[in-house]
Amino acid sequence: MSASPVIPPRTPLGAPGLERALTRWLIPAYFIGVGLPWIVGAWIKTGYQPGLVDGDPQPIRDLIDIFCIGISLFDATLVFTVGIGCLVVSIMKGPVRWSDASHATRQMREPGERERF
Numbered sequence: 001m002s003a004s005p006v007i008p009p010r011t012p013l014g015a016p017g018l019e020r021a022l023t024r025w026l027i028p029a030y031f032i033g034v035g036l037p038w039i040v041g042a043w044i045k046t047g048y049q050p051g052l053v054d055g056d057p058q059p060i061r062d063l064i065d066i067f068c069i070g071i072s073l074f075d076a077t078l079v080f081t082v083g084i085g086c087l088v089v090s091i092m093k094g095p096v097r098w099s100d101a102s103h104a105t106r107q108m109r110e111p112g113e114r115e116r117f
Contacts, residue, residue, distance in 0.1 A: 017093065019086040026083050033075025041068040 041064045048057040048064075 017089065019089040022082060023086050023090075026079055026086075030076065030079045033079065034072045037068040037071040037075075041065065 045061050045064055048060045050057060
């Protein structure tokens, strides 16, 4: 006999959904998205030093910095926008409400209400 899998009970802490999973990834996504372009930019700028390339390497190094700033700002606005979206969805869903276990199979009429058919 194989044992049946144990299903954990649902917690009443919040409605399950994609917004909960995305919320857990917002802070790491922010730090990775803001830090990684600067690390890659610093690595790329090591090849643009005086004596290694012909001419002045400073304009290319400035261009790499501008790209890093742009990518960092794009990531910050993206994470902020997704965070606001997750907040709105969580507020719209509201808290989880547990109902009773009764299973009504027919509609109940109010006193004095006539049957429609």
